[in-house]
Amino acid sequence: MPDVILKEISERTYDDAIAFHGHSCGGLALGYVAALYARELLDLNYSEDEEVVVITETDSCTVDAIQTILGTTAGKGNLIVNNWGKTAFTFYNRNSGKAVRLMMRPDFFKSNPEMDDLRKKVMSGTATTEESARYHELSDQRVNDILSTLGNQVYDVKEPQQPVPEKAKIFDNIICPICGESVGVARCVEAGGQKICQFCAQNKK
Numbered sequence: 001m002p003d004v005i006l007k008e009i010s011e012r013t014y015d016d017a018i019a020f021h022g023h024s025c026g027g028l029a030l031g032y033v034a035a036l037y038a039r040e041l042l043d044l045n046y047s048e049d050e051e052v053v054v055i056t057e058t059d060s061c062t063v064d065a066i067q068t069i070l071g072t073t074a075g076k077g078n079l080i081v082n083n084w085g086k087t088a089f090t091f092y093n094r095n096s097g098k099a100v101r102l103m104m105r106p107d108f109f110k111s112n113p114e115m116d117d118l119r120k121k122v123m124s125g126t127a128t129t130e131e132s133a134r135y136h137e138l139s140d141q142r143v144n145d146i147l148s149t150l151g152n153q154v155y156d157v158k159e160p161q162q163p164v165p166e167k168a169k170i171f172d173n174i175i176c177p178i179c180g181e182s183v184g185v186a187r188c189v190e191a192g193g194q195k196i197c198q199f200c201a202q203n204k205k
């Protein structure tokens, strides 16, 4: 790959995260700060392949900033999303073997009752033009506050809870005997002495 493209990739910005995610929000900013902090702690580059692996403990907007900045993506298999409702992420550098778990500090996020109230109205489509503008003003303020905060003020650095996950594998395909569709053999389940696809296993009469 030409050098110039590598450079562009390695310098992805918050604007790139917005372009991927679709909007700017507090969650995206939190994920962005986590990605930059991890990049600094583990000396990470944008992951063209599987050099970087991330396990998230949330499925929130944060995850999209991490995908954008570090190149840990659903399709490459170097992003594992656990929907556990914790703003926590474990980052692994396969090249150095180092890893950190970043957990949002319990005192970092302070809810803003005015914003929470306006969010409900905006989401349900009942906000007036003024209320909607005020909500976006507060949201932009929150984003700016987060983006101007250092990683170590937002996140506690903890030990990873598990070793680095195995690399993604490419599986052989078989034909599911129930539906007749081609399916990765390692994702099949055993039923009645044969391997069948998960859909057929779950919908078996």
Ligand SMILES: [Zn+2]
Binding pocket: 021, 023, 024, 025, 026, 027, 028, 061
């Ligand atoms: Zn968002």
Ligand SMILES: [Zn+2]
Binding pocket: 176, 177, 178, 179, 180, 181, 196, 197, 198, 199, 200
């Ligand atoms: Zn099937």
